[in-house]
Amino acid sequence: MTAAAVGLSHSPLIGKNDPAPDVLARVAEAVAGAREFVRAYDPELVVLYAPDHYNGFFCKEMPPFCLATEAHAVGDFGTAAGPLSVDTAAAKALAQGVLDRGVDLTVSARMTVDHGFAQPLEVLFGGIDQVPVVPVFVNGVATPLGPVSRIRALGTAVGEAAAELDRRVLFLASGGLSHDPPVPVLDGAPPRVADALIEGRPPTPEQRARGEERVVQAGRDYAAGSTAMIPINPDWDHRLLDHLEKEELAEFDSWSVEDMAREGGGSAHEVRAWIAAFASLAAASGPYEMTSRFYEAIPAWIAGFAVATARGQA
Ligand SMILES: O=C(O)/C=C/c1cccc(O)c1O
Numbered sequence: 001m002t003a004a005a006v007g008l009s010h011s012p013l014i015g016k017n018d019p020a021p022d023v024l025a026r027v028a029e030a031v032a033g034a035r036e037f038v039r040a041y042d043p044e045l046v047v048l049y050a051p052d053h054y055n056g057f058f059c060k061e062m063p064p065f066c067l068a069t070e071a072h073a074v075g076d077f078g079t080a081a082g083p084l085s086v087d088t089a090a091a092k093a094l095a096q097g098v099l100d101r102g103v104d105l106t107v108s109a110r111m112t113v114d115h116g117f118a119q120p121l122e123v124l125f126g127g128i129d130q131v132p133v134v135p136v137f138v139n140g141v142a143t144p145l146g147p148v149s150r151i152r153a154l155g156t157a158v159g160e161a162a163a164e165l166d167r168r169v170l171f172l173a174s175g176g177l178s179h180d181p182p183v184p185v186l187d188g189a190p191p192r193v194a195d196a197l198i199e200g201r202p203p204t205p206e207q208r209a210r211g212e213e214r215v216v217q218a219g220r221d222y223a224a225g226s227t228a229m230i231p232i233n234p235d236w237d238h239r240l241l242d243h244l245e246k247e248e249l250a251e252f253d254s255w256s257v258e259d260m261a262r263e264g265g266g267s268a269h270e271v272r273a274w275i276a277a278f279a280s281l282a283a284a285s286g287p288y289e290m291t292s293r294f295y296e297a298i299p300a301w302i303a304g305f306a307v308a309t310a311r312g313q314a
């Protein structure tokens, strides 16, 4: 089996609150490289690891991770709404393979996803329904969060199960590295917000627009030097990328939830998607090579923004 991986940070502020043209040009070049990598690899199946931002998963029931056999995007922040082209047979096979390997996977027969899933599919494939995909939600915002070792175990089990499919599989991770956007937190939330986070009442279009404008404004404030949010932490981000590049994935087992939040901000846990994808690649292909690596701290997008590609040697 051949396998490859791409890690791609997402931000709902792309195109809404952009950094300086030279930064945009560097990002465009890195993304074009990832697109070319994917085109040349020509995957038959994409396993997409991504978080949710209280659009599909709520505190009433919040699994640490969940694989979908069908998925629909809500269309937040201007991303496409509608069904993803989920390969249901492959999704069921991977789910069974993961459960058989002793990882207690939650399975959704109809997952609701947001820009975390839609944006990388749009950026790399031109739409949310252009490539057979198995979506895997990885909780990166709602506490309590479990140990990172379980995310590595999930990625490893998915990779081993994917190897049995005998297809060209791309493991795709969607997530910012260090970043601290104004995603609401249940602990200490006022009753109305807490109720929405727990129950997941769909926002009206006006409520959604107001929420999105709040995030755009936060990006503007952050870029202007606001200290209300934890700063992007390039050192931490490069430490993460170094471990991924050197295939030192077991190192992540000792990363604690508290340290990750302190060093990388409240949404730094989105790097769990990256750890899962690279663990899958390692398990599916044996040793891998990181073939490209891009990083830039982009406050306007509230993102330690990275793009990386890797190819298995098997
Ligand atoms: O509010 C949201 O839904 C998400 C905001 C956000 C902002 C910047 C980077 C990210 O990864 C985000 O999810």
Ligand SMILES: [Fe+2]
Pocket (backbone or CB within 6 Å): 010, 051, 053, 116, 175, 176, 267, 270
């Ligand atoms: Fe995010």
